[in-house]
Amino acid sequence: MTVTLADVAARAQVSPATVSRVLNGNYPVAATTRERVLKAVDELDYVLNGPASALAAATSDLVGILVNDIADPFFGIMASAIQAEIGGPGGRAGGERLAVVCNTGGSPERELTYLTLLQRQRAAAVVLTGGAIEDAPHKAAMNAKLRRLADAGTRVVLCGRPQAPETGAIALTFDNRGGGRELTEHLIRSGHRRLGYIAGPRERTTTRHRLEGHRDALAAHGIEEDPRWTVHGRYDRRSGYEATLELLRRDPSLTAVVAANDSVALGACAALRDSGMRIPDEVSVAGFDDLPFSIDAVPALTTVRLPLAEAGARAGRIAMGREEEPPGGITSVRGELVVRGSTAGPRG
Amino acid sequence: MTVTLADVAARAQVSPATVSRVLNGNYPVAATTRERVLKAVDELDYVLNGPASALAAATSDLVGILVNDIADPFFGIMASAIQAEIGGPGGRAGGERLAVVCNTGGSPERELTYLTLLQRQRAAAVVLTGGAIEDAPHKAAMNAKLRRLADAGTRVVLCGRPQAPETGAIALTFDNRGGGRELTEHLIRSGHRRLGYIAGPRERTTTRHRLEGHRDALAAHGIEEDPRWTVHGRYDRRSGYEATLELLRRDPSLTAVVAANDSVALGACAALRDSGMRIPDEVSVAGFDDLPFSIDAVPALTTVRLPLAEAGARAGRIAMGREEEPPGGITSVRGELVVRGSTAGPRG
DNA sequence: AGCGTGACAGCAAGCGCTTTCTATGTACGT
DNA sequence: ACGTACATAGAAAGCGCTTGCTGTCACGCT
Numbered sequence: 001m002t003v004t005l006a007d008v009a010a011r012a013q014v015s016p017a018t019v020s021r022v023l024n025g026n027y028p029v030a031a032t033t034r035e036r037v038l039k040a041v042d043e044l045d046y047v048l049n050g051p052a053s054a055l056a057a058a059t060s061d062l063v064g065i066l067v068n069d070i071a072d073p074f075f076g077i078m079a080s081a082i083q084a085e086i087g088g089p090g091g092r093a094g095g096e097r098l099a100v101v102c103n104t105g106g107s108p109e110r111e112l113t114y115l116t117l118l119q120r121q122r123a124a125a126v127v128l129t130g131g132a133i134e135d136a137p138h139k140a141a142m143n144a145k146l147r148r149l150a151d152a153g154t155r156v157v158l159c160g161r162p163q164a165p166e167t168g169a170i171a172l173t174f175d176n177r178g179g180g181r182e183l184t185e186h187l188i189r190s191g192h193r194r195l196g197y198i199a200g201p202r203e204r205t206t207t208r209h210r211l212e213g214h215r216d217a218l219a220a221h222g223i224e225e226d227p228r229w230t231v232h233g234r235y236d237r238r239s240g241y242e243a244t245l246e247l248l249r250r251d252p253s254l255t256a257v258v259a260a261n262d263s264v265a266l267g268a269c270a271a272l273r274d275s276g277m278r279i280p281d282e283v284s285v286a287g288f289d290d291l292p293f294s295i296d297a298v299p300a301l302t303t304v305r306l307p308l309a310e311a312g313a314r315a316g317r318i319a320m321g322r323e324e325e326p327p328g329g330i331t332s333v334r335g336e337l338v339v340r341g342s343t344a345g346p347r348g
Numbered sequence: 349m350t351v352t353l354a355d356v357a358a359r360a361q362v363s364p365a366t367v368s369r370v371l372n373g374n375y376p377v378a379a380t381t382r383e384r385v386l387k388a389v390d391e392l393d394y395v396l397n398g399p400a401s402a403l404a405a406a407t408s409d410l411v412g413i414l415v416n417d418i419a420d421p422f423f424g425i426m427a428s429a430i431q432a433e434i435g436g437p438g439g440r441a442g443g444e445r446l447a448v449v450c451n452t453g454g455s456p457e458r459e460l461t462y463l464t465l466l467q468r469q470r471a472a473a474v475v476l477t478g479g480a481i482e483d484a485p486h487k488a489a490m491n492a493k494l495r496r497l498a499d500a501g502t503r504v505v506l507c508g509r510p511q512a513p514e515t516g517a518i519a520l521t522f523d524n525r526g527g528g529r530e531l532t533e534h535l536i537r538s539g540h541r542r543l544g545y546i547a548g549p550r551e552r553t554t555t556r557h558r559l560e561g562h563r564d565a566l567a568a569h570g571i572e573e574d575p576r577w578t579v580h581g582r583y584d585r586r587s588g589y590e591a592t593l594e595l596l597r598r599d600p601s602l603t604a605v606v607a608a609n610d611s612v613a614l615g616a617c618a619a620l621r622d623s624g625m626r627i628p629d630e631v632s633v634a635g636f637d638d639l640p641f642s643i644d645a646v647p648a649l650t651t652v653r654l655p656l657a658e659a660g661a662r663a664g665r666i667a668m669g670r671e672e673e674p675p676g677g678i679t680s681v682r683g684e685l686v687v688r689g690s691t692a693g694p695r696g
Numbered sequence: 697a698g699c700g701t702g703a704c705a706g707c708a709a710g711c712g713c714t715t716t717c718t719a720t721g722t723a724c725g726t
Numbered sequence: 727a728c729g730t731a732c733a734t735a736g737a738a739a740g741c742g743c744t745t746g747c748t749g750t751c752a753c754g755c756t
Binding site: 002053 | 500614
């Protein structure tokens with residue numbers, strides 16, 4: 001039924017061993033023999049059996065990329081960059097690797113299960129993107145799993161995720177805290193004193209770090225924070241819309257709204273507009289990430305640009321062993337404040 | 349070093365066969381034995397060897413999702429929906445399947461190579477999303493490959509992609525032509541007579557179909573099209589920006605610009621704004637797809653909503669054999685015209 | 697009492713490949 | 727002319743799992 005190595009060998013009148021060597025190209029094979037084999041492969045439409053070869057060689061060419069939400073460009077951009085470096089077909093890499101992205105949907109269980117699945121497949125490398133979940137038991141389970149993966153020879157890289165101590169993982173973390181601080185500081189310098197903050201979901205490192213940065217800035221400028229000024233939500237537009245309405249209800253005198261990310265900020269803009277408030281004349285709005293659409297908002301969003309594509313590319317290269325890992329296994333990647341039209345001084 | 353089935357068997361004092369059966373749960377095993385085995389698995393931290401099991405069982409739990417550009421929410425949304433249905437861990441499906449998304453970057457070679465890679469892995473199913481490339485040789489190669497995949501028992505589903513005749517694939521196509529027609533018709537009914545069109549890359553079915561719909565509408569209303577009114581570009585914002593400038597240069601009297609998709613439309617808006625033209629007062633702009641950000645453009649984008657998530661979910665279910673395939677192996681999914689602020693009658 | 701019948705468990709034969717070790721030439725140095 | 731070394735090809739032993747088939751009991755029936 002299906003063509004096997006042996007069939008090719010028979011047709012080319014060589015042993016299976018030779019065919020295997022031609023295909024893997026890591027052992028001398030006479031040119032004429034090679035040609036004969038290649039011809040047979042072609043004529044028979046032979047396709048290597050991945051599982052069999054992975055089993056025999058005890059390695060696989062699978063590389064897993066875990067993302068929280070594949071429908072979110074934040075992850076899409078990183079995943080795209082990572083994959084481009086991993087090679088996938090046509091990538092810069094030599095061997096062909098199957099870079100696959102796994103969508104955890106932000107669920108702890110799925111995250112773990114995907115890791116197991118990748119472990120099953122004896123993945124060559126795994127890249128985890130985005131913030132981690134802070135629940136202690138889950139964190140412990142994750143770290144144990146990562147440790148085991150690393151021990152089994154799988155390269156583990158964290159991209160935009162905090163270091164996982166003692167796991168052997170290499171981390172490229174985003175300086176969310178620093179970015180958050182800079183952003184809020186900019187607002188404060190512009191004269192704002194009453195700033196609402198729409199945070200992401202609790203229990204995520206990204207959420208916490210950005211919020212901490214925001215509070216750092218407030219504290220540094222002696223602004224006492226009103227607990228009503230912070231609302232938690234999801235990392236999406238809808239959530240930003242609702243949270244903004246809530247914020248306005250709690251304190252209509254806010255002059256600025258800082259959002260956990262750009263999508264949330266867009267939702268905030270919509271809510272403000274629908275409430276008849278003008279941006280930035282009456283209320284300033286700021287986002288985070290600088291996703292492509294941020295510049296198209298009207299007014300364009302002030303935000304913190306994260307080098308998503310660069311970080312992803314770097315993570316991909318590290319995963320492939322094509323770039324030296326940072327000393328200590330960790331690098332912090334900074335964001336850059338991008339000031340655009342959505343922020344201004346309070347009251348014009 | 350690594351724990352194998354045999355180790356577990358030894359520890360549980362049963363045969364490897366029994367362990368395998370406990371793990372696969374498709375053969376009667378006494379409750380007490382099962383417990384013993386499970387306990388051993390747990391104690392040993394045993395993880396099944398995927399390749400070995402795939403080899404022995406001649407099946408795998410891999411499902412591939414091919415996308416043109418994972419950084420584009422158009423594909424992200426579909427991929428997300430497909431994956432949710434495929435099961436992935438925690439999905440509705442029973443068995444755990446590794447749904448992986450492969451980013452072709454729109455390259456014909458990568459598309460083909462990914463298919464080979466998936467074929468290598470003996471994927472259980474493959475879902476191809478988005479428009480196909482119209483190059484004849486490539487199309488033939490693709491169809492041959494799809495045919496072979498289907499013959500080997502891999503379920504092939506096309507989502508938002510035209511039917512591939514004689515390949516055994518099941519198609520859920522988008523009615524791009526109908527959507528394009530409706531959109532342009534709307535503009536014509538509003539009074540526009542000079543409409544620019546920013547098409548996607550040549551040689552893509554999506555590009556062609558949307559453009560054909562546009563032309564159908566023009567023809568139906570007796571509007572003779574000026575060749576200068578159509579510009580080809582990529583499916584991104586940047587391209588929309590440049591194309592719009594070009595369109596304006598060619599014919600400054602255009603009263604409407606129809607874009608190949610929403611991202612392009614956003615670029616068009618930016619270009620118009622930068623050129624000092626007001627939307628929709630001086631020029632109307634329309635997009636396609638209705639991606640989430642379209643509503644946040646100012647003015648919000650008139651567009652054609654494609655049920656990306658629904659179609660993806662359905663494709664996923666079909667791929668898993670959990671939903672009956674459409675009669676004839678093909679269904680056309682319609683888009684819905686969504687009229688918003690970016691379009692109005694010409695000159696106010 | 698004898699035996700058919702389930703319900704389980706184990707044996708062992710692969711699945712299709714990789715790779716170590718061995719065999720066969722061939723070319724060369726002396 | 728003979729031994730040595732190199733280049734190349736083959737034989738065969740797995741890799742870790744699944745599964746058809748073959749037991750082996752313990753029942754319950756006639």
